[in-house]
Amino acid sequence: MSENTPLVSHDGPIRWGIVGTGNIAKIFARDLPLARSAELVAVGSRSQEKADAFGDMFNIPRRYDSYEGIVNDPDIDVVYVATPHPWHHDITIQLLNAGKNVLCEKPMAMNVAETREMIEAARANGCFLMEAIWTRFRPAMVKVREFLNDGTIGEVQYLTATMGWNNPFDADFRLFNKDLGGSALLDAGIYAVQMVQMVLGKPVEMVSVATLGESGVDENCMITTRHANGGVANAGITVRASSRNLCMIAGSNGTIVMDHDWHRPSTFTLFRAGQEPEFFDCSHEGIGYQFEMNEVEDCLRGGIIEHPVISWSDSLEIAQIMQDALRSWGVTFPYDRD
Ligand SMILES: NC(=O)c1ccc[n+]([C@@H]2O[C@H](COP(=O)([O-])OP(=O)(O)OC[C@H]3O[C@@H](n4cnc5c(N)ncnc54)[C@H](OP(=O)(O)O)[C@@H]3O)[C@@H](O)[C@H]2O)c1
Known part of the structure; x- marks a missing residue:
């Protein structure tokens, strides 16, 4: 900075x-x-x-x-x-x-x-x-980014990030209520989308499917993307299944697996060809929002208006993926605009 x-x-x-x-x-x-x-x-x-x-x-x-x-x-x-x-x-x-x-x-x-x-x-x-x-600021994710950036797992070609939980339908709950922005993708699927965007950037091609529930919001969805380096990714969210939250980032030389609540990871395993798997535990106090607070402090004191790790173009790319998917499924909101 x-x-x-x-x-x-x-x-x-x-x-x-x-x-x-x-x-x-x-x-x-x-x-x-x-x-x-x-x-x-x-x-x-x-x-x-x-x-x-x-x-x-x-x-x-x-x-x-x-x-x-x-x-x-x-x-x-x-x-x-x-x-x-x-x-x-x-x-x-x-x-x-x-x-x-x-x-x-x-x-x-x-x-x-x-x-x-x-x-x-x-x-x-x-x-x-x-x-x-x-x-993106949790210590485990910072460490994962280090391994991505220093070439430890080589060039990423294959990524899957899925998560979910079984949430009984409740017309008044934000998740299912379009007036409150209801959409599994917007609410939690964004974690998977931002992971794809962080690792592989903007897609050059995208296909997706979703199951809409009784209030017309997406409750199950899977987005598949292809990226400029040839890498492909899957980003999924369900609010209809008691899902394990899994993320695997596979490169030409190895794989990173986050198999426990990867959207808020504390641990992950690094697999490298011909080597024993390495387990990383980056546990910390609290839920972990303090790390983004510290980043905000650094920006304010350093006179930085756009954080490089979640930049404005990152937010626009994430928003574009979600908008394209939602519109392709026919999920519309009172707030829609071009
Ligand atoms: N980073 C994360 O881990 C994370 C986790 C959960 C949610 N989120 C995001 O945080 C945002 C809030 O989620 P939440 O779970 O905190 O929601 P929530 O429990 O429903 O709280 C939202 C608050 O917003 C205010 N509000 C303003 N206009 C409102 C309206 N028309 N209807 C309802 N509330 C309204 C209310 O506060 P007052 O009544 O005091 O004005 C309400 O308590 C969402 O965008 C969600 O995606 C992020």
Whole structure:
């Protein structure tokens, strides 16, 4: 990373604000004390009651009954956007236009057009923006990337990344509700898609299939891609089967296997031709969101508005794969645009 004018003007802990008080906001807030230098200074909710309850839970001094409270608070260095995906775009753009740096939950937006507008707003305002693909910063994934980059397994030609769980249908739950951005692919399949994109880049060819459920959202899907180096990949998600989560990255000289919750890996095995398998254990404290918080801190202090490990073009490529797949299955949302 190059050194530019810092995006924060103090040496104290990074002052985080949070927008939304749901499931992931709580998990994130729980991990925040594990970050190198971070404090939670403000929370915004659609209701004062929820802002206060969240504030009490995590000892947050400033609690707002609207997201605008966070937008207008001058003493926040970076905002974590933790609303359901259809509400990522508007609030992120408001925050960026108010000069705030943003870590936005995944998927960054509902489609490519929204993603592009968010990136344009970050660029125009000189603010940091990153899609919260936290898995890329976990120590195990950092080690896997080292092996990919230093040629340990040779040129990757074959990748499979699949995950899932059996989630009983619930029309009100975000996953099954199109008004809330419902789609197994957007919700969790993005982990498999981002893995393919991280390892093999943008596809040159793609075919995919999905099974749609009673609310018209994709519940089982498989996306197969071919890439410029000849490599092929499978990215799958199911919310209808009690699936093991498996990822195998196979190169000309060896294979990396993550056979336990690879979307949030702590361990993996390296297989090299003619050698004993090597098992790596990269366990750590907490769930592991502190690692992306530390990366955000490095960017803010280093004046970097686009993180190289989950860059804006990465987010656009991930959004394009998902948009193309969803549209090919006939999954439409009230938020669709070209
Ligand atoms: N990185 C990860 O590991 C991970 C894990 C789970 C989810 N996520 C992502 O994080 C985002 C939020 O997921 P979640 O599981 O935390 O969702 P959630 O539990 O439903 O919480 C979302 C929060 O967003 C706010 N919100 C704003 N507009 C809303 C609306 N129209 N309907 C419902 N809530 C609304 C609510 O907070 P207030 O009422 O306080 O405003 C709500 O508590 C999603 O984009 C999801 O893909 C990421």
